[in-house]
Each structure stands twice: as C-alpha cells, then as structure tokens.
Amino acid sequence: MPAKRVIPCLDVKDGRVVKGVQFQNLRALGSPVELARRYDFEGADEVVFLDISASDEGRSTQESWVRQVARELTIPFAVGGGVSKPEDFTRLLRNGADKVAVNTAAVQNPGLVQAAAALVGSQCVVAAVDVKRDQECGWRVFIKGGKEATNLSALPWLRSLQELGAGEILLTSMDRDGTLSGFDLELLREAAKLEIPVIASGGAGKELHFLEALEAGADAVLAATLFHEGTLPIMQLKEYLSDRGQLMRLEGPCKN
DSSP: OOOBEEEEEEEEETTEEEEEETTEEEEEEEOHHHHHHHHHHHTOSOEEEEETTTTTTTOOOOHHHHHHHHHHOSSOEEEESSOOSHHHHHHHHHTTOSEEEEOHHHHHOTHHHHHHHHHHOGGGEEEEEEEEEETTTEEEEEETTTTEEEEEEHHHHHHHHHHHTOSEEEEEETTTTTTOSOOOHHHHHHHTTSSSOEEEESOOOSHHHHHHHHHTTOSEEEESHHHHTTSSOHHHHHHHHHHTTOOBOOOSGGGO
16 A cells, blocks of 8 residues: 655745635745755655646746756655646656646646646646535536636546546645645545545645545645644654554655
8 A cells, every 4th residue: 555645735926935825815935946955854755836827827837946846856746837738748747847737728628638648657647626615516626726617516527537547636625725724525535436546635734634634535635834834844744644544654854
C-alpha cells in the first residue's frame, strides 16, 4: 500500500505565492523558490504550484520560476495553470516539473486529458477540479480560478476524467478553501470510489482534519495556510497521522 502524502499547495500570481479565502482577497506570501526550498527541508512529500491567473489571463504558466524551483527541490512537484494543449505538458516537464495539472482546459476540451496521457503517461497528468456545493447537482464544477461556473456535476466529471486517463485528481472544495473548518468529507467519500488517487484540498485547519480526510478515502492531503504561516509543521502532522494508523513517509531532512 502506498504511503499517504502531505502536500503543500502554492498558488502563484504574478510570480509570487498568494493565499486567500474561498479564492478571494489574495495576499502575497513570498517567492515560489523560497517556499519550495523550505517545504523540501521540512519533509513535504510533494509540492503543488498553481498559477491561478494564467487561465483567466489567457496565457501559459511562466517557465522561469518552474526551472528555478526544479533546481531547488529534491521531492516531486506538480505545476498547473494555463495548460491548454498536449505540448504544454511536455514543455513543463522538460523544465523540471514531475507532474502537470490541468483544470479549465480539460473542461473546455476533455480530449486534452486523453491526449496528454498518451503523450506523457497518466502518471504525469493531474486533473484539478474546483467545486462548490449546489442544490441542483450536488457539487458544481468551476473553472478559471473559481470564477466561472460550468454545467458539470462534480462526480460524473471525476469519473469521466478517470476514463480519459488522468492519473490523479486534485479535488478542491471552494466552500471550504481557506476557512480552516475541515475538508468536505462527504465529497471525499464519494470521490474515493474512483480507481485513481484523490488529493483532498480545501479547509484544513488542524491535525484532525487531515486524519478525517485520509479516513474518508483520500490518498493525499493538501493545504496552504497552515503550512505557509508555520501554524502546523509538516513533520509534526505526519507523525500525528502515523501514530493514528496512517502509513506515512517519516524519513526526510527534519529527521536527520
């Protein structure tokens, strides 16, 4: 059984890491390279970088900071934002990323996921899905950094992404994002019925929330605010989860 993963998420806008609440009121936190170096040292299993303004601005992810991050990290990292064609996957992978995340373009052109999986392998394709609770369809899928609603219901869309060849789902509850109130466990239990790994995102506020998400079926847990502000050290969290029966990778720089 693969170890569960703890993943810091860094939202990047204009070359700087930012964080907000429910995708609003963004504030700058530092450079991607500085924070990547810190998380590598602190024992993160992976790091996810999302260029949150790329799709909305109609541009691709800036390669310069991706190359800089690749020179600093010894752990895998994924990059997303502005990915719109199969060549974007190869471009970002060649610049040092281990995985590429796609959200908006996958909704607009589902064949992109299938083409990318055939080109670079499913293991490199992360389907990022942002959702809000909705009375009509359970959870509605949003695109363009959470700014635009679609007509897609989340659970059928997740199944479609699996069938198209995505290797992993990064599932964010926009309702919980930045609130520190806990993950959407009902959503995770439904998503865990998929046959591919699911990364839980949106709402972590304390150690228990991460445990609840893993027990609900998530394969990895992702957070930003707690890690960025140093409220919860990553190795402390991993030891907490390990002590409660979760298989975690505990070796790393903090254990030397």
